Amino acid sequence: MAPAAGGLATRLRGASNYAEEQLASYLQNLESNPLGWQAVHFHFSKLSPIHRRESTVRIALVGLEDLARAHEGRTFVLFNFDVVILIKGPLVSLVNDAVENTRLLFQDDPLSRRPEAFSTWYDLSVGHSRLQSVIRKLTIEKSRQQNARGTTHTPFVEIEPLDPNRLFQIQNALTGIDLSAYLRRQPICAILPDRAPQPVFEEIYVRIADLQKPLMPNVNFAGNRWLFQHLTQSLDLRVLSILSRRPEALIHGPISLNMNVDTLMSQSFLEFDSNLREDQQLQIVIELQPMDVFADIKAFQFGRDFIRNKGYRLCLDGLTPETLVLCDREKLGVDLLKMHWTPVVPSAGEVDGVDGYLDAVVRAGPERLIIAHCDDDSAVEYGTKLGLKLFQGRYIDQLVNPGAPVRN
Secondary structure (H helix, E strand, C coil), rough: CCCHHHHHHHHHHCCCCCCCHHHHHHHHHHHHCCCCCEEEEEEECCCCCCCCCCHHHHHHHHHHHHHHCCCCCCCEEEECEEEEEEECCHHHHHHHHHHHHHHHCCCCCCHHHHHHHHEEEHHHHHHEEEEEEEEEHHHHHHHHHHHHHHHCCCCCCCCCCCCCCHHHHHHHHHCCCHHHHEEEEEEEEEECCCCEEEEEEEEECCCCCHHHHHHHHCCEECHHHHHHCCCHHHHHHHHHHHHHHHHHCCCCCCCCECHHHHHCHHHHHHHHHHHCCCCHHEEEEEEEEHHHHHHCCHHHHHHHHHHHCCEEEEEEECHHHHHHHHHHHHHHHCCCEEEECCCCCCCCCCCCCCCHHHHHHHCCCCCCEEEECCCCHHHHHHHCCCCCCCCCCCHHHHHHCCCCCCCC
């Protein structure tokens, strides 16, 4: 039977020092009769540190141990905080649901956008020896790391939350940093059949992860969404200041900028606007987040009318299939919508995946909806099946500039 969930915190803190050996023994006992047994290996060790938090792993374990308890199984937390679950006789659809629910807990991590890398499924009636081989290698790796460290301490990284005191420290530290060194550029491209990607405009932004490493590597900047928004407002002002000082050097061609609604009403934005060349506003897209827009719709409407009258265009960023359904682009008065790609968005033929989703895609317009976070060709294949033309992401970067280092 699976162990009770009440001891998860203890297990995560190191009581799984012998999990690999216990799992190897468990597999050996199943070797004579593996029929009906399945295993799933969750590769949590491949998550980025900011998302490999003890609290989230604990939540994932609760659901997995419920599944194990219902099917004569057991879960094992390995030295690197990978998790292996062994279960007997469940329907494949039930296992798939459990894997999908677990992956959604980490949906902000790039690993979750690659299901084949997030977890590995084994039918032990045919894959028993393959899983045994994987566990043997992990046992050897654990021993090697422990010998190198001279300790049995696990490599799990506990990320601290962002709080007002840490936010104050970060903002003070930012004043001494040349933020221009952290500006990133990524093209949004039109992709048409039998044609190379054509850049339409270029997003200029600060990648938060780049700032996190030198400032507070063990703090989750996005852990508190309201404090994170306050941090991004500070970054907005700094970016505008940089662009205002060097508009000719930094703004060459159509661009987009991430902004908060409050920033649009700031003195910094007015100064930035006044330093632009005549009609240069027509080449700039302002990207806003749904949470910011709907937190104060009146403020958004005022800011929207203000900047659109000056010639700027607006994009509502950070959408998912569920939130896309709720957003009417024309009624909101924005020019573009940006939906983040994950492999779990409804397929071109899955009308019932999210109620009203395909209607929302049509309503947005094929030349007005951007598919972002395109890390591989599946995102482009998906979008083109729906008649979409605008894409952004690492895969697009490589198409535009083959061989260039991946930075975004």
